[in-house]
Amino acid sequence: xxxxxxxxxxxTLLISGVAAWASPAGPSxxxxxxxxxKNQPVGGAxxxxxxxxxSGLQKIVRTDANGHYVVSKLPNTDYEVVLFxxxxxxxxxxxxxxxxxxxxxxxxxxTGQLAANKVKKHTHMVYVPSETxxxxxxRWVEVDDNGDTTAAATAGTGxxxxxxxxxxxxxxxxxxxxxxx
Numbered sequence: 001x002x003x004x005x006x007x008x009x010x011x012t013l014l015i016s017g018v019a020a021w022a023s024p025a026g027p028s029x030x031x032x033x034x035x036x037x038k039n040q041p042v043g044g045a046x047x048x049x050x051x052x053x054x055s056g057l058q059k060i061v062r063t064d065a066n067g068h069y070v071v072s073k074l075p076n077t078d079y080e081v082v083l084f085x086x087x088x089x090x091x092x093x094x095x096x097x098x099x100x101x102x103x104x105x106x107x108x109x110x111t112g113q114l115a116a117n118k119v120k121k122h123t124h125m126v127y128v129p130s131e132t133x134x135x136x137x138x139r140w141v142e143v144d145d146n147g148d149t150t151a152a153a154t155a156g157t158g159x160x161x162x163x164x165x166x167x168x169x170x171x172x173x174x175x176x177x178x179x180x181x
Contacts, residue, residue, distance in 0.1 A: 028074040028098035032106040034067045034083065041067025042110070046084040052094075053077040076100050083108050 030049060034042040043065040051057035055075070063069045076098055083091040091108050098104045129138040163171075 027072070028076050028100055029070065029072040029103040030074060030079070030081070030096065030098055030106060031068070031070040031103050032108065034063050034069070034085075034108045034110070036110045039109075041065070042085060043067060045069075045090075045108075047071075048082040048084065049074075050080045050082075051075065051077050052080055074098050081106060085110070 032047075034045045034047075036042050041063070043063055045063045045067070047061050047063065047069050049059045049061070049071055053075070055077075057075065059071050059074075061069045061071050079096045079098065081093045081096050082089060090110055093106065096104065096106055124143060125140045126143045127138055128141050
């Protein structure tokens with residue numbers, strides 16, 4: 001009976017050892033710093049970490065006042081890391097690998113201007129039909145709503161004129177022809 005108990009204990013120990021060795025959970029650490037374009041730390045930024053192994057593991061950590069973040073006790077696998085600053089996505093890294101023997105350093109340095117600070121160019125597209133006798137089809141041309149006709153002129157439309165609604169109505173209704181025949 002004692003031999004049978006020893007065999008069961010040995011098999012249990014062997015199985016738990018193999019399970020612990022094969023388990024992806026490990027002492028992995030992901031850490032880094034978030035800095036803006038002026039090399040100043042960004043405090044309060046959210047770093048979202050999601051495992052790509054299908055386990056559904058998700059962690060969210062905020063940077064401290066020095067722009068530093070640390071997430072430890074992560075399984076050894078690949079992660080998608082997304083950086084949010086003031087609720088807007090600023091960076092995404094899809095293939096971050098963690099290691100059991102050393103921390104994974106993942107720093108973010110923001111560059112450029114924020115999209116909210118850019119002045120939007122108001123333009124729209126206008127269809128220009130093909131010219132008479134041409135086998136080429138018509139084309140779409142970008143026209144600036146602010147009155148800048150250089151975009152349309154450089155696109156090959158030649159002369160660009162802006163008409164009022166009354167003038168367009170007169171042309172469509174077969175209005176008087178001032179040119180004479």
